[in-house]
Amino acid sequence: MNYIDRLVAELCPDGVDFYPIEELFTTRNGYTPSKSNSSYWENGTVPWFRMEDIRENGGVLSEAMQSVHESALKKGGMFPTGSIIVATSATIGEHALINVDFLCNQRFTVLTPKEEFKSLLLPKFLYYYSFVLDRWCLSNTTQSSFASVDMKRFKKFEFPVPPMEIQEAIVEILDKFTNLEAELEAELEAELEARTLQYEYYRDSLFEALDCPRVPLGSFARLVRGSGMPKTDFSESGVGAIHYGQIYTKFGTATAEVIAHVPEDKAKKLAVVNPGDVIVANTSENLEDVCKAVAWVGDSDIVTGGHATVIKAPEQNAKFISYYMATGRFNKDKRRHAFGTKVIDVAPKNLAKIEFPVPPLEEQQRIVDILDRFDSLTTSLSEGLPAELAARRSQYEYYRDQLLTFPRKGDNQ
Structure with a gap:
């Protein structure tokens, strides 16, 4: 018997009282002030919590990443400090203890201990027990346009109230x-x-120590830019395909396997990738991912589409090229050829100008x-x-x- 078991046996010989949410808490829904009223979003002093706050800063919060103006408050005013916010729609199964008066968005249901129970409840205990509630929520959802918790049953969920x-x-x-x-x-x-x-x-x-010529990529390789192939073209079977977005999320320096396929009729319109070719992501929302490369070392032809370029250098080692394209020197060189702000691109003609050791x-x-x-x-x-x-x-x-x-x-x- 551990320390807590001994305490329970000593202080609660007949067991612990459990209370449903509707009896223990006042429940209110969060909301988003109107975006069309700019005054609500300027010079804000009222913390407004979203799922991003939990993801970024954890489950016990005193500051929000975003604030709204007091004029955005509804008649009920702010939710009081010591409340628990529980995600009951869209992203379900997360919660936080809020240690400041606040607002939150409509994805959350706010649990505030009723006055008659406040002296019996420790907010941090409620926070820890809410992990049990999270699991319950994940198993008790209703499906409409998006998942949401069955709120009628939610209010019947019981919390223990030990001494x-x-x-x-x-x-x-x-x-x-x-x-x-x-x-x-x-x-x-x-x-x-x-x-x-x-x-x-x-x-x-290793690359810096090489005693060999450095020549433009275009002098020893042919560059083929792909086009088309939205993800909606993917199929369960067909011709293997690598989408440009997968290059910096799913693959390393080289791969012999694909995770996507396209129908044969659509594959005929796409850039062919032969074994020993290198596929490069020309486009990204950040500079780091632009020109990420993966060498195709499988034993059959595959295809790629838009925002990707195929480097065809049959006289060279594809993995050597791919490894080099991860080096600090290559990344420094590519910056000189990158353009764009929200979406950054290195065109094949500019990629061809970058020097490689051979x-x-x-x-x-x-x-x-x-x-x-x-x-x-x-x-x-x-x-x-x-x-x-x-x-x-x-x-x-x-x-x-x-x-x-x-x-x-x-x-x-």
Whole structure:
């Protein structure tokens, strides 16, 4: 029997009282002030919380990323500090404790403890128990134009109200666990970042040490720009395809597999990618992702579409080219040829002007072999990090659930 179990047995020998949301809380919906009234959104002093606040700053919040003017308040005024906001439509299964008077958008239902219960409830305890409510919400949705929680049943969901001494003890334990989890996450991410920087430095050093001519890409390769192929063209089967957006979200330096296909009749109108070609994303919303490259090392032809260029250099090593296009020197060179603000592009004719090292094929393969080994190490670390974090988080959630499970008053003991 752990400390909390002993406390419950001592202070609640007959079990713990449970109360439905509709009895324990005042519930109100958040809202978005009219965007057409600019005065609501200027010189704001009222914190207005959205899902972005939780994603960016966690589940216990005292400041909002956006504020609105007091004139935007409805008759009910601000929601009081110590309330819980629960996502009950669209993105379901998240919540936050708000430690300031506030507003929030319509995606949230606001739970404010009723006056007669305030002295019996610790806000942080309600915050931790709301993780149980999150799971319930995910399993109790109604489908219309978008998912939403069954609010009639939501109001019947019950919260336990153990004595304050028990609430305080649980909060103290879970706060420590939360801090330990955050520290572990920071340590693992710092280790991964250090290894990645190490790898990038070594990769760039290998290319800088090459004693060979540097010549424009267009002098030894043919560049073919793709067109068409919206995602709506994707099919369950057909000809393998790589969409430009997948290059910087789904693939690394090289791939032998695709995750998309297009029908054969549509494939005939697209740029063909032969084994040993390199596909480049010409366009992105940020400079970092422009000219991200992936070498196609599969054993059959595939296709690509708009905003992508195929580098055809059959006399060179495709992975060598792709690795070089990840170096600091290449990224510095591409900046001189990038244009655009919201959408940034490097045209094939400008990509063709960028100089590449062209050592003998044996040297290209030597460097590729070295970088493959480093890349494998970095990939295993980046895959191991989420796995380690997930395992620790699962342990934490299991322990949290155990702490938040109480015998119900009236049930057989």
